[in-house]
Amino acid sequence: MSFGFPELAAIRLGFGLSPRMSPPADVRTVLAGPAGAGPDAGAMTTERASDLARLFNEGRRARRDKLPEPPETQEAARQLGILPVEDLRRRVIRALDDPIGFGERLVQFWSDHFTIRAVNKVHNGLAMAFVDEAIRPHVNGRFEDMFFAADTHPMMLIYLDQISSRGPNSPFAKKRPERNFGLNENLAREALELHSLGVDADYDQHDVRELAKLLTGLSFSHNQGFAYRPLWAEPGSETVLGQSYGGRRRGGLDDIRAVFRDISRRPETALHLSRKLAVHFVSDQPSEDLVGSMAAVWRDSGGDLAQVYRVLVSHPDLATELRRKVRQPFDFCVAGLRALGMRGEQIARLDLPVFRRIAWGPVEAMGQPWGRPKGPDGWPEEADAWIASQTLAARINWSLRIPRLLLDELPDPRDMLVSAFGGTQSAELTWAVPKAESAAEGVALILASGDFSRR
């Protein structure tokens, strides 16, 4: 059987083939996708998230003081509680209805690159706002804009403890010597190590500390919103990677934007992120040609992501490295639903408990609890991080149960084999599927196969 770029692109760059959609015809079609990955009408905003959080806190205070809890604060608590599941549902729907899928895959990639996590329920809204405000608007833009937006977003400031950081010599800290206010290096460290240069790059503790000083002043609270507070900022200038910033204390945010821009354009950042994109989309060991070509375009374009993606999408490794990658659990569930011909509106109509059984519980059992990565380095990439006995058991169970739960009539497995793989499947799978005892087991065999889990 033969297959070409459209099948490869749908499987490797998107969420797989669907019996309802044609795969992307060419490179141009794929590259048109990310422009449509911006925030939609249902986007969460920091403002709305803060409204919910304020109401939630009000209710919490009422409960603490043994006062009757107003209905609106109860409703806010309820909404915050189900937001993560509804967030997953929204992401599944967009991924299912996106004809190309590349844009939503990139949203997933960059949201993971800039990992955040709502550690408390009160931040559940903010975690969604992070993706809608910091990631989606910049997915097809310049990296430096995403870097700045992500690392100064309220959710990131909270997650990496930046809101508790004060310049040791700031007017704020000086006035309160007994309170022991000081620097918190967390955001500065991850900004260099994870978000840009990469840990092997040539920077040291001094750079981390200087960047941490430069970042003092970034503040957020649900009551007062995001603000740059000069009184929190360390006075004087800071030298990060040999470059001096600040000194004019009132222009703090501009200095922060400048340092993020300069870091974004460094060759180490170009290489680190080109490699990371190549690892995510192509192979755990991407070729030097692919990584080098992407990094060169990154350097020449100053980190124009659309131009970097073009190298990735049109590189021959896309074809030669087929099935080196394992679909992460979220991608696997979406690909499974796509292969079953599900549409977004069908997912939108499901009762919440049913949706939990279809996606929320399974992605957790497969090793990727939604919105809860264990650390700021996000989810692992290696195939064997996702396929172990217990996580494969969860994939097999999903393949056995979910199609029957969703569809009154299952597809004929022989047809599904064609529509889900477009000729890319192995001879073993082609041999085995028609021998299944029932349509249900044939469908399960397709979804549970290594062919389907790999892309």
Next chain:
Amino acid sequence: MLTLDRRLFLKGASLIGCSAAAHPFMNSMTFAALPGENRLVVIILRGAMDGLDAIQPYGDPMLRKLRSSLSVGPENGALDLDGFFALHPRLETLLPLWRTGELAFAHAVSTPYRDKRSHFDGQDVLEAGTGNDLPVDRRVGGWLNRLLQATPGAIAETAYSVGVEQMKILTGEAAHLSWAPRASLNLSPQAQLLLEHVYHDDPLFREAAQGAVQISAETSDIGKIPGPTADAQALAAFTASRLNAESRIAAFSIPGWDSHANQPPVLGRGLDRLAAAILKLREGLGPNWDRTTVLAMTEFGRTVRENGSGGTDHGTGGALLMAGGAIRGGRAFGDWPGLDEGQLYADRDLMPVRDIRAYAAWAMHGLFGIERDTLERAIFPGLDLGGDPGMLA
């Protein structure tokens, strides 16, 4: 016709109706050379536990000066151990183990990892067990896996990675099993045979599926434990069940130690989980606890000074907790480096006085009879084991 590999077919088929132990092929492997009766559990505490708060050196007068609200000593509820160190109050349930010699610690230990203080690299180095001679991304395979390679008669069942998370400490050439306490699998015999066929040429899927079918058949419904420490207890209960059967080595992790701000509740939750896991292991292992050594290790310690947000930042020297009936507990191992000016690492961290790998190595020497030369060259390449701390009873 089916063209299944015969060995795979036999193994798979045997697992449909009966337990693995009843299968002749596996039996002969298992009984040919069991790696002894001793057991080793490694718990990775991800996020860098503050050892200075977990085991508080309150006898060092500098502690109070550098930490105004953390590690506040026996006068504020910590539990005195030996007149110098005190146990964090949230580890109170482990105090009886200290008294019966089933709990010990070594302070001021570290891996060779220095200065960048990244959790992920720190954990990679800890689990790889290598020195600084290799770049971080070239460190593949963990030291428990190399222990398996050096243990005659080790089979996949010998070692377990427990939990959904990948444990790099057990990855490598030697086979091991992994399972989460709450997983299960129900396949019809025909579906299982067809799946074996489609996985046959893909070792990653083939081996994972074999493990899934087998373990699912063998383990009951461990993991229905309620309460805030349920996750850690489930991991420990499952670990104990496997160690009571054919396994001798297991590893799991307890995350959540990264106390940059407002440390007391963060550390408190972590310590609750750790204590609950150790007690569950003890309960589940029953008489086998006497032959068990538990090592709870973290990637590095935290800054000696409290930071501006009631927490601590990434440091260097940390603490190793040991538990189990096999250890000579009720004592602190290693020297105390001191917290005075000039005694800290980089003027901020507890100075490491011993490589944490040396303790792990001596434990493996005592438990499994691994030769010093193998430990220094193969399992922890380049490590100088130094003198025997005498941690095993």
